[in-house]
Amino acid sequence: MKKVFERTKGLVDIPMRYCPGCGHGVVHRLVAEVIEEMGMLKKAILIAPVGCSVFADEYFNTDAIQGAHGRGPAIATGLKRIKPECLVISYQGDGDLASIGMAETIHAANRAENISIIFINNAIYGMTGGQMAPTTLLGMKSTTCPAGRSVDVNGYPFKMCELLATLDGAYYLERTSVHAPANVIKTKKAIKKAFTYQMEGRGFTMVEILSQCPTDWNLTPLQAIERVKNEMISYFPLGVFKAPPKPTKQETVKV
Amino acid sequence: MAEKTLMKGNEALAEGAVRAGCRFFAGYPITPQNEIPEYMSWRLPEMGGTFIQAESEVAAINMLFGASACGARVMTSSSGPGISLKQEGISYCAGARLPIFYANVVRGGPGLGNIAPSQGDYYQATRGGGHGDYRVFVMAPGSVSEMANFPRKCYEVAFKYRIPSMILADGLLGQMMEPLEFDFEPVDTSTIPEPDWVLGVNEGRKRRVVRSYDLAPGKMEEFNLELDSIHSEVKANEVICETIETDDAELVLTGYGTSARVCKSAMALARKEGIKVGVIRPITIWPFPEKIFSEIADKVKNFLVVEMSLGQYIDDVKLSILGKAKIDLHKRPAGGIPVAEEILGVIKQILGKS
Ligand SMILES: Cc1ncc(C[n+]2csc(CCOP(=O)(O)OP(=O)(O)O)c2C)c(N)n1
């Protein structure tokens, strides 16, 4: 019988610790599939952050390194400068990337550092039990804003793609989600673009992925999907925020 | 290679590191160590290496974390406040067994303090410095020549045992100029075999993981005990210490780095007056030359500790001597530099000579 689907070789065959309905697992599979499809399994280095995805260094079937909270982009800088032939991927949560690691994120982008970030925006601190994240929505409850996030006390949720799009060093920025099959497919395409641009040496690339955290949102997996669809996307619009300049007509002719 | 040159301490340290194989430097400006990143910014590209001015010390140490995991001989340098910021990353390197090398050109603290020479970071350097149970190999140069030649030993020990290594200098050593000679040939980095833990292209081998965590029950204790046995090996094999005229001494002066220089001058003054003074000068302050102190304390009953801090170094002297001799302290913290004459005065007081 013809095989129509096979588990990606990009993931190690061990059980993952993610909760049912969590977005991390879906994104892991997409990242792994892209690495495999690009033939980069032997040349990828994955950076696992501090957060629920800390164990990503166990799950990906590539070389991996687990680093300090928020420092992925700096670690990626060190890796890539020494091993430019490798595909360097920094996998990060929102607390990791947009709070404690904000400086490293912005500066790596601004240096046009030739790395790719997979940014899981679940609007919450998952691993530590549901505290407010820099991306927690206004009005959304967390264990450290039990009455809901208010502008007076906590300011606004960070829109990272929009912020980084102002930097000349950022080459490719796209925000996607994984709440529905069509979005999962788009996310995979975005990841592939980011990794391809990196290997072409074009500079900083990031895919921000809106992701469900049913456990710390205190919702069922289905309700969590509804929240992404109905609440998150309206504040964090999906789309491409930075893309390679389109070639002019003349350039196209030359090519 | 007996070419004598005149260099500033910080530049000598940078050149020494490059000759010892350093090919990656990330740092952030802070006085009194700015000559190190400045030197590296042109010297490393010349050698095909990488220099990055990081956005902060936090970023710099994490760039080292990544570059070191790829097998490079890496370096960063800073002074007190910046080294404090690097401690989390240094702890991660210790936990992930990455052989990084760094220098602290110490200034006066606490807080922003001043930019004068100091030895106030002794505890921080010799006790690991960051969170968790680990130690760093620490060398304390006392001259520009040693600033130039010690990085080689630091890399050797760091790679042999897979532990971080550092040079604890001070603003005086960093800023002064002295003639120096390199006592080793430049290392040809292309001939260094790649260690079996390095990340990169994993053709023909199993995938590798660099990490500092293990949540499985009992695993972290196991790792700590393994580190402990590595620390014991370093203690057994890597102590370096200078002793001068301790055989007939009625009093032993002791200090490290700049303080040791002054101790030597004070010893010369004392001997000229017929007072028998010797000097113990640890060159590695971790591991500490405990045995040497202990043996000398069997014979000599007066020790005078000289340090440019409030009594940090003296603790290691006490722990080595274990009550076998009387110990006095002469301290000049945060910019106070002891001079030979004042030390001679203290010696006379202790020995009851006028
Ligand atoms: C320096 C430091 N501060 C705090 C922590 C504790 N901590 C662990 S995970 C985490 C939050 C992670 O949240 P996020 O990045 O959003 O990832 P998620 O778990 O939601 O995937 C925090 C604060 C830490 N490990 N290190």
Ligand code: SF4
């Ligand atoms: S706590 Fe949230 S982010 Fe963490 S594994 Fe569970 S669902 Fe996923």
